[in-house]
Amino acid sequence: EAGVAQSPRYKIIEKRQSVAFWCNPISGHATLYWYQQILGQGPKLLIQFQNNGVVDDSQLPKDRFSAERLKGVDSTLKIQPAKLEDSAVYLCASSLGPRSTDTQYFGPGTRLTVL
């Protein structure tokens, strides 16, 4: 079974530029998550989707971050404009559903460096 795919793996941009990350979850997984992992810290949930609807985006900085999952499969996370403090690894995860018994499987992440 293929795992969670993310691209690109690495991205370097200058502050105030825009950037987008892509995630393809495990086939059949209805729930998709985006996490931000700053160096030296644990991952922090940014947004959770159930199919193409948002379940929780309470920690998403909505003035500059946006995410969509239009067809309930792939998802994109965008930052516009980027700030220095956005430098982090952005992890995508998916699970069969939103229940506590549904294991989250993580992709390899996209490492973003903002100069």
Add this chain to the structure above:
Amino acid sequence: GEDVEQSLFLSVREGDSSVINCTYTDSSSTYLYWYKQEPGAGLQLLTYIFSNMDMKQDQRLTVLLNKKDKHLSLRIADTQTGDSAIYFCAGQTGANNLFFGTGTRLTVIP
């Protein structure tokens, strides 16, 4: 929100046991998890424990949960060099939202 704390570093000799500790503040988690992160890789679920259990054993891994003290530990028996990684404990709230600790970097000395 939930606060999850871990010590940052642990070094052990190959063949010894490793014990990684975690404390958390929110007691409403249904499950508590241990994830492993190797360099350049995503997080891999190692094991989890249901909140009404005290202990769970899975091959070389033993998880102990003390609900009264809100303390979770992961013991790795016969630690190998391949166990060198960062280990995260995580609590869970709401619709399967995970709250991670800062991670413990385990270094296994040959």
